[in-house]
Amino acid sequence: DSGVTQTPKHLITATGQRVTLRCSPRSGDLSVYWYQQSLDQGLQFLIQYYNGEERAKGNILERFSAQQFPDLHSELNLSSLELGDSALYFCASSALLAEQETQYFGPGTRLLVL
């Protein structure tokens, strides 16, 4: 158990809909990362927050957005969903920003768009 929790574990929805994925980092970790794992793209970095502020951005679509709240949990919002958004979405956390910091991953949220 990494200490990172994600809800829900599974999500089934329809095209055009909007969903929110939630992540609680390990106790004391200030940095949260979101990754998408799909069969065709592999594991890709989406976005990083540090202590409530956006810190780094990857290949995140404009239809997707995220935020980190004062209690350090984070939410990833996916809107106008398409079939291709079906994937496993991971959240990870680390204590600080240093490049040696280990990122601890949650169990993921599996999203299926029908």
Place this chain on the structure above:
Amino acid sequence: GNSVTQMEGPVTLSEEAFLTINCTYTATGYPSLFWYVQYPGEGLQLLLKATKADDKGSNKGFEATYRKETTSFHLEKGSVQVSDSAVYFCALRGNAGGTSYGKLTFGQGTILTVHP
């Protein structure tokens, strides 16, 4: 940009066989290198890491050495077990600075199956 290339899988071995999973990378500067493992139905777990050239990361019998001259970080284990069956990901994290400071760049993953 940064990239990681892993050997093609899947890899199928008998118990107690020797394992090598090749990983090479492209990056500017001095990245940190990682191996993560994903067991069926679970998230990614850090297996080992190395943060500078010639460092050797090791854990649970697995080892990998950060070779800057060959830009490689190959994963090895002397004697695999059935319980090692999983997907293994090589990853790198770039230096400080830039807009992609925090991100891990992953290889495509290698599926390992170990038979009794």
